[in-house]
Amino acid sequence: MPETPGYLRYSPSVEQPAANEHVIFDELSRTMQHITRTMASRYRHAYRPVHAKSHGILTGTLQALPNLPAELKQGLFATTDPHPVVMRFSTNPGDMLADSVSSPRGLAVKVLNVDGEKVANHAGETTQDFVCINGSKFTAPDPEGFLKQIQGFDKGLGVGEGAKEAVSTAARAANAVLKAVHLPSATLEGIGASAVHPLGESFSTVAPVRYGDYVAKIGFAPASENLKALVGKSIDLHEDYNALQLEIWKFFRHEDAMWDVKVQLALADEPGTEEKDKKFPIEKADVEWPEDDSPWQTVATITVKAQETYSDARQTYVDERLSFTPWHALAAHQPLGGIMRSRLKAYEEAIKYRVQRNEREKAEPKSAEEIPA
Numbered sequence: 001m002p003e004t005p006g007y008l009r010y011s012p013s014v015e016q017p018a019a020n021e022h023v024i025f026d027e028l029s030r031t032m033q034h035i036t037r038t039m040a041s042r043y044r045h046a047y048r049p050v051h052a053k054s055h056g057i058l059t060g061t062l063q064a065l066p067n068l069p070a071e072l073k074q075g076l077f078a079t080t081d082p083h084p085v086v087m088r089f090s091t092n093p094g095d096m097l098a099d100s101v102s103s104p105r106g107l108a109v110k111v112l113n114v115d116g117e118k119v120a121n122h123a124g125e126t127t128q129d130f131v132c133i134n135g136s137k138f139t140a141p142d143p144e145g146f147l148k149q150i151q152g153f154d155k156g157l158g159v160g161e162g163a164k165e166a167v168s169t170a171a172r173a174a175n176a177v178l179k180a181v182h183l184p185s186a187t188l189e190g191i192g193a194s195a196v197h198p199l200g201e202s203f204s205t206v207a208p209v210r211y212g213d214y215v216a217k218i219g220f221a222p223a224s225e226n227l228k229a230l231v232g233k234s235i236d237l238h239e240d241y242n243a244l245q246l247e248i249w250k251f252f253r254h255e256d257a258m259w260d261v262k263v264q265l266a267l268a269d270e271p272g273t274e275e276k277d278k279k280f281p282i283e284k285a286d287v288e289w290p291e292d293d294s295p296w297q298t299v300a301t302i303t304v305k306a307q308e309t310y311s312d313a314r315q316t317y318v319d320e321r322l323s324f325t326p327w328h329a330l331a332a333h334q335p336l337g338g339i340m341r342s343r344l345k346a347y348e349e350a351i352k353y354r355v356q357r358n359e360r361e362k363a364e365p366k367s368a369e370e371i372p373a
C-alpha cells in the first residue's frame, strides 16, 4: 500500500496574519485606486487597474469527476452537479496595449449556481470565483512586498502622464508595467518566446485557498486534444491590434473544447518549521509548491461549446459590470495567506469605482441566462 501523504489539514491557525497588515491593505487598495483613476483620466473611461484588457469571454459547464477520493471530494467538488461558468481571458497591464506587446496572462473563472455557506462578504450570493495567472507563483511573497512593486509602477505612471511622449508608444507603456511587477525585462524582450496561443496556457491561483478539510492551489489546464495541440504553439501577435481576441474567436467559431480543473493539495511541513523554511507555505505567495511531493490532481472538467466569444453585449456585461475576486467564495474555499487577504478590499474598491465612473450597475449573476450570448 502506498503511504498516504500527510495533507495539511485546514484550521484557522494555518494563517498567520501580520500585526500591521490592515495598514498595508489600505495602502494597496489606495494605490490600485490611483492607478485606475489615472488610467480613467487618460482614456475617459474606467478599466480594471490591472488585467484591464479582456481577449475572450467564454461560457461553459463545470462538472466534478465522480468517485473522487475523500481528500479531493471537498467544497465545490463534493458533488457532480453541473455548474454554468464564465471564463474571462486577460493580460496583466492596466493599459489597453496592442497585443504585439506580450505580457503575463490571466484567467478568471466564475462558477454559477453554487449553494452552501459563503465567506462573510459574499453572503447571499451563489457564485464561486477562481482568479488565476499563467504562472506557478506570485511576483511578491507578501502584501508589503507587493506594495513596493505596485508603488513603483504607480510612480512610473505619474512620470508617464507628465511626459506624454514616454507613454505614447505601446512598448514603453508595457515596459513600465513589467518593471512594476518586477518581471525580468526578458519577458518583454522575449516576445517571440511568449507569443504562444492563449488557449494552450495553463493557469493557477498561485496562492492557496481552503479546500474543505484541506488547503490547495487550484488550476486549469488544456484537456481536449484540440486545446493540447495549442500548448506552446506560436501565433503572430502582429496579425491584429487585438490578436489574442482574434485567436480565441477563430477557435471557438467552430470548435468545442475541454479544460481540466486541477488541485495541488498542501502537505503538512514538520511541526515547528518556520514559514520561511516551509515547502508549502501559506503566507509566502512567491514559493512554488513542489509537484514531486504533491502533484496536481484533476477534480473536474470545464466543457465549452463553439460560441461567439466577444459579442459587444457579452464584453460590456463582463468587463463593465462583473468583478472576479477570490473573495467571491464558498467558506470551504476561503482564500488564504497575506496576498489573498490583501485582495478583499482592493477588488471591492476597484469594481465600486469602475461602475460609478462608467455609470453602470454592478452585477453578480444568479443564473446563466444573465450572461449575454
Ligand code: HEM
Pocket: 028, 029, 032, 047, 048, 049, 050, 051, 088, 090, 105, 106, 107, 108, 131, 132, 133, 138, 146, 204, 205, 206, 207, 285, 322, 323, 324, 339, 340, 342, 343, 346, 347, 350, 351, 354
Ligand atoms: C495571487 C495573486 C494574484 C493573482 C493571481 C491576480 C490575478 C488577477 C487577475 C487574473 C485579474 C483580472 C480578473 C478579471 O478578469 O476580472 C486581477 C484583477 C485585479 N487584481 Fe489581482 N491578482 C493577484 C494579486 C493581487 C493583489 C495582491 C492585489 C492588490 C491587493 C490585486 C489587485 C487586483 C485588482 C484591484 C484587480 C481589478 C479588479 C476589478 O476591477 O474587478 N491582485 N488580478
